[in-house]
Amino acid sequence: MALVVQKYGGSSVADAECVKRVAQRIVATKQAGNDVVVVVSAMGDTTDELIDLAQEVSPLPPARELDMLLTAGERISMAVLAMAIANLGHEAKSFTGSQAGVITDSFHGKAKIIDVTPGRLRSALEGGSICIVAGFQGVSQDTKDITTLGRGGSDTTAVALAAALNADVCEIYTDVDGVFTADPRIVPAAQQIPKISYEEMLELAASGAKILHLRCVEYARRYNIPIHVRSSFSQKEGTWVVASTEGTEVEHAIISGVAHDRSQAKLTVVGVPDKVGEAAAIFRLVAEAEINLDMVVQNVSAASTGKTDISFTLPATDGQSALAALNKAQEEIGFESLRFDDRIGKISLVGAGMRAHPGVSATLFGALADAGVNIEMISTSEIRISVIVDQDDVDTAVHAVHRAFDLDADQVEAVVYGGTGR
């Protein structure tokens, strides 16, 4: 008998009919002889509606109370789902994050899980119950206040429970069939990926692929929990996210997928005195404003002026804070001006195989040049190459790169998964 943790997102439980369908799937998993723990998000637009309600009484609601409010969403969905399962003749018990033992730090709205003590879930499983757990929420160790985990929180809850309960698999249900080689809305020929390593999935998630959140994949990698990303609307096998092994890597494609991200912006600090410590001063300011930089480029200083430009990318939503922080320090740092550009896009090519294939960059740059796409910035990791392009060029670039690495549907069978008998 296996222990299966399943996570259903808000669109999978959008209304009573959806909840009933999910209940049937859960019962089928139980009837197949498994213990089942289900993590559920708030129904449909509930969270947005609650945020709207908060805005009606306060433009800047206290974070503790916003967490208290938002956790009502999962409370509703989990109780209703437990009822739907009971209506099919199986016992189901719902548990809040706190009851399920999801212990967090005290950072409301973006709390981190620091411990999981699922004693009540274990007892309920031993008693034959299906456990339904509220995703996205926990209780702070210090203050015993209710916290939320922030973006991707329900996925993280599922993986954390799977780790604490030593589950055999963590199934993440969504509205697509799994992880694709590119966003199918941009590249209709994109292929579903049957199997991908944690490392590659991490790079894809960090590069804008929205299917799994970075924190959830990090958690799964740390505890070696196999994730199965699949659709709640079909019975098809989805994408397995697992530890990479030597054996699988040989057969693996050079490139797993192409991710894109339109949410970044580029900030250029113009005319910075080319002295030791100037760049450090700039980045310290930005860090103090709690802004996460992504890519950084420092131009070669023009010998005639002794000045240089420093560009970096950051979430576009953090642009105003970054500009304000830098403007305040203009005199101290002595730069000339700031340029802000949120009309950029990032294209990332991810694949464990590129370690062994030095020609990847050349192919990438060639494909973009052939497509007439200008590259503004470049950054790389061991298994990823990212480029910044004009936002209008994102679709063209994704298409071109996807095809250049033989990922399109008519190419993929032979090349990418050749010989694996998929």
Next chain:
Amino acid sequence: MALVVQKYGGSSVADAECVKRVAQRIVATKQAGNDVVVVVSAMGDTTDELIDLAQEVSPLPPARELDMLLTAGERISMAVLAMAIANLGHEAKSFTGSQAGVITDSFHGKAKIIDVTPGRLRSALEGGSICIVAGFQGVSQDTKDITTLGRGGSDTTAVALAAALNADVCEIYTDVDGVFTADPRIVPAAQQIPKISYEEMLELAASGAKILHLRCVEYARRYNIPIHVRSSFSQKEGTWVVASTEGTEVEHAIISGVAHDRSQAKLTVVGVPDKVGEAAAIFRLVAEAEINLDMVVQNVSAASTGKTDISFTLPATDGQSALAALNKAQEEIGFESLRFDDRIGKISLVGAGMRAHPGVSATLFGALADAGVNIEMISTSEIRISVIVDQDDVDTAVHAVHRAFDLDADQVEAVVYGGTGR
């Protein structure tokens, strides 16, 4: 500095505007130098909407899950109210029933409070916070499951917290100005009662007056917590529910008020063998079906047949269960038939003063006779007389009795509260 517990019902926090107005009233109480603990119900129709949602997935949802679902309602209202107070510049913290230390038994949907351990509220008050507590809910001592207290639950939460925190007063906010001598919708001349004893309020509540629930008044009497029932839409003094003292009773009217109740039904067991133990067998059956009887009448047995009829009143909603239980035992008990009548109404006259005035019954029956109202059953307590009449006669009867005891507005100043300088 006083400690004030305030309770706001669902209509007082129906939408964001209402919540803001309630927040202002709470802040005013705080600014007047009081510590404030607020108990809040779910916003407007939230509870009904959640029940509808439950019905969509299950005709008979498990009680544990229904409690989990319904408690989301207060979670939303308390967080939003805390935000609205914070927006006025005062610190407010919301607490679930469990966090506030409301410990109950395990009877989901109608749990009883067995202990209150408000340590977190005390700490928050010491820290200068206003405390907002979810009404209607608690946590079971045995299973640590979330429970709801059933009808009148939020009032009971408020009084229980007031008792545990040794509060100076428990203010129950509603949409009318207090307790009236009769339902003002039936008797426009009904008067607001400035002060009433726990005992009289208990009898009124038990007799159908909906303003305060029986359990809440019982709790307040046991712990001697003064209740102030008042409107959240005005600043007027409302009705004080307090311990009776010899001094106040002398000045008090004979009759405090007239209550009515259309929710009862009458069940008659026809042709019961007139033997010892037959009535006991019938009432044991009804008790086993967990039905609360109110009034009971056994007719004098007709000597010729050796048979008698036994009638009792019960909540109309329990009628089907009672009929089923009795029908199953017809052979065993040997009665002839059952008659069920839900077209009845109960009129109750309540007043501590009737102890010292033996003419009350005569005046009551005379007034009803003059109004042409037929009396079907009668029951009395030390400070109450109730009669069962045809449901169509309820309004006529309430009017007639109210006037007969000089409670109408044009009569009341001189007679009922004569000399108190109200």
